[in-house]
Amino acid sequence: MLRPQAKAIDLNGKPDLKDPDLYLHEQHHEAFRRLRAEEPVYWNPEADGPGFWAVTRYDDIEAVSKNPKLFSSAKHNGGHRIFNENEIGGNDTDASMISMDPPAHAGYRRMVTPGFVPKRISNMEERIRARVTRLLDAMPKTGEAEFISAVAAALPIEVLAELFGVPESDGPKLFEWSNATVGEDDPELRVSDEYMQKCIMEMAGYAAGLWQQRLETPGDDLISMLAHSKIGGEAMNFPTYIGTFILLVVAGNETTRNSISGGLLALSENPGERQKLLDDPSLIPSAVQEIVRWVSPVLHMRRTATEDTELRGQKIRKGDKVVMWYASGNRDEAQWADPYRFDVARYAAPGVPAQIGFGVGQHFCLGSRLAELQLTILFEELLRRFPDINVSGPIRRLRSNFIYGIKEMPVSYTPEG
Ligand code: HEM
Incomplete structure (x- = not known):
């Protein structure tokens, strides 16, 4: 079965955080502001499900995410999306690490961690700068461009191709599959169920071909790492590999792309902040943290309560879905005096609370350094x-x-000139 499309519900003036139109029309920040103030742990009924708890404050998101025993990511409990992953097919044997709990999670995460260690990422710096330079050299001499296709989408896809050890010419396929995977609620991306099915089949076939090839001829790439690593003496099973491949395609791509585009949008809307970066480019790493806080390209992740418990005085029952809204935690007034101000120098000062756009706890984004490096180089050169x-x-x-x-x-x- 395919990922279900979100159905909106009329909640008599209360926000339906599952409604994709809320984000399309950029109304979510106002909804989150009200919820943080009035109902920080908010019960959001669903038209097509049992409802979920929406966790909107920074501290509560941190508390939930750091307690995987009580708040599970495991596929058999529903996984990391609002819909139940276990209802759309498969079982725990085809889950990727993002839909696993400790201790299993750690073993799978260890398999790919060598691909993301600081030394390896910093070794990519020169090649990323060369890619950025090439993309910017190709910007039209007319002075007008469509930025997503020209730069924001192109860079993360090329970097992903390098991580996988595949030719850059495979980039458009990875781009299409990634869009289709997260695009279930966008009619332009999920053209039809048949199209979506076709994308999944193509992606699985492509991943399977790479697996075979790297088993025979290992290289220094992520696919070879997956094909040859062992957990407790056993190789990764094939369905988990396919799940991990899809996770990496989506995670390495949509997020960085939308931080690049959202960052440029924020700089365009805040010319004074742009000027600060022009005057002092050493502020760019701070600006990158601010961009991820500001944009929060991953709006939420979900957990499931494994026991009856309480969060900020709110009773939560075993089996309830608990959704952590990073986009809200990243604007929490209790953390920052001025969370609605885009401030490129915010993270140049000591003691400023970390943004939580990369998540918190065991599932903290494995690709955060790589994303930060791409964003830093991109904004420096741009x-x-x-x-x-x-x-x-x-x-x-x-x-x-x-x-x-x-x-x-x-x-x-x-x-x-
Ligand atoms: C600005 C860019 C990015 C953002 C905002 C972002 C955000 C996130 C978030 C919020 C999580 C936490 C999931 C959870 O707690 O359930 C996560 C996990 C993950 N991210 Fe990223 N991500 C970004 C870039 C990347 C890149 C470039 C890659 C790889 C190429 C990547 C790979 C992953 C993986 C593999 C996980 C799962 C980790 C685990 O379950 O242990 N991400 N990311």
Whole structure:
């Protein structure tokens, strides 16, 4: 079965956080602001499910995410999305690490961790800069471009191709499959159920081909790591490999792309902040943290209560779905005095609370350093070469309650001479 589409429900003026239109129309921040103040642990009924608890405060998100014994990610309990992953097919043997709990989770995470250690990531710096340079060299000399296809989507896909050890010419396929995987609520991306089915089959066939090839001829890439690693003496089973492949395609791609585009949008809307980066590019790493806080490209992750418990005085029953809204925690007034201000220098000061856009606890984003490196290099080069680049027309957003994305974003800039 395919990932189900979200059905909206009329809640008499209360927000339905599952409604993808809330994010499409950028109304979620107001809804979250009200909930943090009035009902920080909020029961959100569902038209097509039992309902879920929406956790909207930073501290509560941290508490839930750091307690996997009580708040499970495991596929057999429902997994990490609002819909139940165990109802759309398969079982724990085909779950990827993001839908596992300790201790199993740690073993699978260890398999791919060598691909993301700091030394390996910093070794990629030169190649990432060369890719960025090439993409920016190719920006039209007219001074007008569509930024998502020209830069924001292209860079993470090329980097992913390097991680997998596949040719860059496979990038468009990875891009299409990744869009289809997270696009269940966007009619442009989920053209039909048949199309979605076709994408899943193609992606699984492609992943299977790579597995076979790397079993025979291992390289220094993530696929070879997966094909050859052992857990308790056993190789990773094939369905888990397919799940992990799909996780990496989506996680390495949608998130970084939408941080790049959301970051440029924020800089266009806040020219004073852009000027600060132009005056002092050493602020860019701080700006990158602020961009991930501001954009929160992953809107939420879900857990399931394994016991009756309480959160901020709210009784939660065993089996209840608990959804952590990073987009809300990242604007929590209890953490930052001015969470609605986009401030590129925020993270240059000591003692500022970490943003939680990469999650918290055991599932903390494995690719965070790689994403930060791509964002840092991209904004360094982009602002150096096109200091006046600006969003020049209406943007088109992804319709999704999971990924806060931009599909199209026109920009204008003074072309290089
Ligand atoms: C700005 C970019 C990114 C953001 C905002 C982001 C966000 C997240 C979040 C919120 C989680 C936590 C999941 C949970 O707690 O259930 C996560 C996990 C993960 N991310 Fe990222 N991510 C980004 C980039 C990347 C990249 C570039 C990769 C790899 C190429 C990646 C790979 C992963 C993986 C494998 C996990 C699962 C870790 C686990 O379950 O232990 N991410 N990411």
